[in-house]
Amino acid sequence: MTLEYIDLKYKPKRTDLVAEYTLKPAKGVSLREACEAIAGESSIGTWTDIHTLTPKIAKKLKPHVFSIKGNTIQVAYNEELFETKNIPQVLSSIAGNIFGMKKLESLRLEDIEFTKKLVQSFKGPRFGIQGIRKMTKVKKRPLVGTIVKPKLGLSASKHAKVAYGSWIGGCDIVKDDENLTSMSFNKFRERIRKTLEARKKAEKKTNEVKIYMPNVTAETKEMLKRAYFVKTQGGRYVMIDIMTCGWSALQTLRNVNLGLVIHAHRAMHAALTRNKEHGISMLTIAKVARLIGVDQLHIGTIVGKMAGPAVEVGGIEGEMEESMIKEKGHVLEQKWYGLKPTFAVCSGGLHPGLVDKLMEKLGKNIIIQAGGGIHGHPKGTTAGAKAMRQAVDAIMKKQTLRQYAKKHVELKQALDEWGS
Numbered sequence: 001m002t003l004e005y006i007d008l009k010y011k012p013k014r015t016d017l018v019a020e021y022t023l024k025p026a027k028g029v030s031l032r033e034a035c036e037a038i039a040g041e042s043s044i045g046t047w048t049d050i051h052t053l054t055p056k057i058a059k060k061l062k063p064h065v066f067s068i069k070g071n072t073i074q075v076a077y078n079e080e081l082f083e084t085k086n087i088p089q090v091l092s093s094i095a096g097n098i099f100g101m102k103k104l105e106s107l108r109l110e111d112i113e114f115t116k117k118l119v120q121s122f123k124g125p126r127f128g129i130q131g132i133r134k135m136t137k138v139k140k141r142p143l144v145g146t147i148v149k150p151k152l153g154l155s156a157s158k159h160a161k162v163a164y165g166s167w168i169g170g171c172d173i174v175k176d177d178e179n180l181t182s183m184s185f186n187k188f189r190e191r192i193r194k195t196l197e198a199r200k201k202a203e204k205k206t207n208e209v210k211i212y213m214p215n216v217t218a219e220t221k222e223m224l225k226r227a228y229f230v231k232t233q234g235g236r237y238v239m240i241d242i243m244t245c246g247w248s249a250l251q252t253l254r255n256v257n258l259g260l261v262i263h264a265h266r267a268m269h270a271a272l273t274r275n276k277e278h279g280i281s282m283l284t285i286a287k288v289a290r291l292i293g294v295d296q297l298h299i300g301t302i303v304g305k306m307a308g309p310a311v312e313v314g315g316i317e318g319e320m321e322e323s324m325i326k327e328k329g330h331v332l333e334q335k336w337y338g339l340k341p342t343f344a345v346c347s348g349g350l351h352p353g354l355v356d357k358l359m360e361k362l363g364k365n366i367i368i369q370a371g372g373g374i375h376g377h378p379k380g381t382t383a384g385a386k387a388m389r390q391a392v393d394a395i396m397k398k399q400t401l402r403q404y405a406k407k408h409v410e411l412k413q414a415l416d417e418w419g420s
Helices: 031-041 055-061 087-094 128-136 156-169 188-206 220-232 247-255 282-292 310-316 322-328 352-362 381-396 401-405 409-418
Strands: 016-025 064-069 072-078 104-113 143-147 173-175 211-213 237-241 261-265 296-298 343-347 366-370
Touching (some): 016 031, 031 064, 031 072, 087 247, 087 282, 128 261, 143 343, 156 188, 156 381, 173 366, 188 220, 211 237, 220 247, 247 261, 282 296, 352 366, 352 381, 352 401, 352 409, 401 409
Parallel strands (some): 237 261, 261 296
Antiparallel strands (some): 016 104
């Protein structure tokens, strides 16, 4: 039987998952034909009419292309097409074969609106923003974090020493970089033991709660072993590269429920997100990550070194797109059928001179994470951590960075080094 999926009079139901795409048909293919191909291939159809597709199946499960605005379309899918608790299956449908169809020159999945049934089948964040603020006892200001640098090369002992210097300077958080796992020169278990020992010393010296986020990224079974080890050593957090580990591994880590905060690094995301005509938006990735249950997620900075337009970063967490925010709320913080909000992490080329601009754009409910912007300070790591904390304090006290720097030498040195 022949199906037509375009129905501009259709009004999506609450039980419909809605996917938004931007597409460019291949040469000689009409927009209508491309839309029909996307809807069919992502659901019950195929490249030709088939006798096994009965009217009963079609009536119940046929998706509807209900909106076409320029080259942006919205497709409503009956939630029965998707398995609950199974992100791989969902994405295999609406972000699977359709990206390889000859009828399309390019295709980008811009957004997904999940149904209540699907959302509530996932755990979401265990701690979320409020849980992390309670743990760290930091109620209002942005959390300040760093990444141990250089990314690779330090021994476990030197890694712990850098972490200690960061914490006593004022960092709340120290984390491993995305490609530091268990190396010949820095074995995972030795690093965790020594860095957590340094954390205890830093907490005693500063009388503040300090956080270490070890990177447990590995094959899934090994990843779980490492996460369990962190737990036995008194760790509070784990970090995982969610894109390279994959959604299944992330879901497995969340479902074992170790009582550890999950920090999500998005390494490799740009392979999907950077081309604005083809791939998957960071907005979509952020939603999926929150759905599965990450407590913290890198979102970019607007002002740092990593690519990512202000509109997209702000749409994830911020005040950039007022119309979007009014309609949906922040993607990481919006009310979402009872799921806790995810803490937005800003990283990539940050230094104290950018803190005022960052907070102006994204507010106070963020984690500011700087690597080179702390360890590259003219006076070293501890001074760099002091400068970053001073920059945050300046904005919280409603002073300019230059005003505050007059009585805070580390901040002045940072501003003289990198500007403001």
